[in-house]
Amino acid sequence: MANSDASAKSDDGTDGGKIVKSKEEWRSQLTPDQYYVTREHGTEPAYSGAYDQCKDEGVYKCVCCGNPLFDSAQKFDSGTGWPSFYDSITRDAVDDKKDRSFLTVRTEIVCAKCDAHLGHVFPDGPAPTGLRYCMNSLSLDLDKKDDTGETD
Numbered sequence: 001m002a003n004s005d006a007s008a009k010s011d012d013g014t015d016g017g018k019i020v021k022s023k024e025e026w027r028s029q030l031t032p033d034q035y036y037v038t039r040e041h042g043t044e045p046a047y048s049g050a051y052d053q054c055k056d057e058g059v060y061k062c063v064c065c066g067n068p069l070f071d072s073a074q075k076f077d078s079g080t081g082w083p084s085f086y087d088s089i090t091r092d093a094v095d096d097k098k099d100r101s102f103l104t105v106r107t108e109i110v111c112a113k114c115d116a117h118l119g120h121v122f123p124d125g126p127a128p129t130g131l132r133y134c135m136n137s138l139s140l141d142l143d144k145k146d147d148t149g150e151t152d
Contacts, residue, residue, distance in 0.1 A: 019065045019114040030064065037138040038064050038116035041101075041108070046081025049137025053077075058144040059089065060135075065114040069093050069140070070133065078125070078132055083140065085133040086125045094133075096121065109133060 021029075026039050036042040051060070060070040060083075070085040070093075078084035088094045092112055099108035099120065109118045118139045125132030 017113075021114075026064070031138075034063055034138050037136045038118075041099075041117040042136075043119075044082075044136045044138050049082060051083040051135075051137040051140055051142060052081055054083065054142065056142060056144050058142050060085075060140045060142055062111040062114060062116055062118070063139055063141045064116040065111060066141070067093060067111050067113040068143075069111065069118065070135070072142075072145075076126055078134065080132075080134055082119065082134045083137055084125070085135065086127075086129045086131055088133065094118065109135070111139075 057072045074085045095112045097108045099106045119135035122132045
């Protein structure tokens, strides 16, 4: 887990490979809603996010640090009101943590580079993984493919 103490970070803003910033640094970089979701483990209302019904092709990156997280080819319509993916772009793109809030145990998904809260994963997704990564649009930034099929 990343240390939130800004004094613990190295000159390049990392701590053992993790991006470490103070609350003030994150607040200055993110919108209030993005901060609430990614840094305070909030959830945007269902069907309110920009990427729930998005059909654009590209790579979904962490809004906090730009880490590539999900490919649009792995996105599916789960009917839940949040963008859903059946797998992450690479096995080391995201980390999971036990979430014991709301009187239940769920699996929280965070960015592997900066520990931003992204959403949760559930075992009711489609093949080939059977997983549903249910993410908050506010935690993502879509790097769209251009006419040549390349992302920016």
